[in-house]
Amino acid sequence: MTDQEASGRRLTTQEAAERLGVKPETVYAYVSRGQLSSVRAPGGRGSTFDAAEIEALARRSGRREPQPAIGDLVFRTGITLIEKGRYYFRGVDAAELARHHGYEEIAEWLWTGELRHGTRFTAPPQLLEPARRAVGALPAHSSAMDRLRVAAIAAAAADPLRFDLSTEAVLGTARSLIPTLAEALPYVGEPRGTGPIAWQLWPRLTMRPPDEAWLRALDTALALLIDHDLAASTLAARVAASARAHPYAVVSAGLGALEGPLHGAASGLAHRMLAEVLERGGAAPVVADHLRVGRPVPGLGHRLYQGEDPRARTLLQLLEEIPDASAALAAARDVVTTTARHTDSHANVDLALAVLSVSSGMPAEAGETVFAVARTAGWIAHALEEYAERPLRMRPSGHYTGPRPPQPVPSAG
Incomplete structure (x- = not known):
């Protein structure tokens, strides 16, 4: 809670105790010592407390909001809020931001809280050239994710100042690394010259x-995918930042987690499904094949949204304005309508990425590439937050289930 949010608000005794991380009796002890003021609640039941006073006392006493129950993993973050079917970057509707501003502008907003037009x-060159050489040395069958990981490592090796974790240094790294990742990938079409990240990536x-x-x-698409709270790859990035890994290593950690088929690679599954729907002339046989073998239909549903994914x-909606996307769009709607006969599932961002990639002649892995380049900005935003926290705070204890000691030293067979 910021001071502005706290101004004028009244908290109940229980709310004040939870914010301070103490028992309600201790809150009244603070009142008796003159550290807090209280006002009798309407109706004479309990007292209320000024939220700004509670915030100030929490800062002075070093108290934090109470830790979640064992088994939960929750972090204080001011980056992304997902609530009631929408998601917000620093309190601003993220989908609206993406409709009116470019990827780089929103990345800066996420990092600094300032929106700079253009x-x-x-x-x-000192990062891009080593990254391109390293990527060029990979086998021809290497995936785009292979190339992005190698590019990040090569760029890190070329930056002797990568261990500077000051805010300005990390921001400078982010502004250099994201275009380096995009431009280290080989061309499959005609080069377009300089321009925004989307221009370079296309x-x-x-x-x-x-x-x-x-x-x-x-x-x-890049703007919509910048961040989405603590997804698996973002958690991996924050763990790395908690250990004070440099930004390149933070991004490498995120890239590693992103490659799982249940995360960034999910759009590739949706791409292949959509291509099959177009080839077979309808969604029914394709959806039936998935249901027959017990596989979920790709591109549908999201655990954080009851309705359609706002991304x-x-x-x-934007692809509806492109005539060449109409066939893939119709196929995607067919998938949603056909599946709705069996389950209440809505389109997620993987299906939308599949429409983009199928209709523009991109390969199945293109959605994952877009996801990775876009999410790099989010990982940096979370790293900046984590660098401001106590280091190595993410150290859970293991619950040992192996043989109880002492056990005899094993002998070689």
């Missing part, structure tokens, strides 16, 4: 020449 990131994903509508769709809704 923000552009540039890859410095010819590395498809041979199709872009127009303004396609580039806007890709830029919006999917925003991107699909």
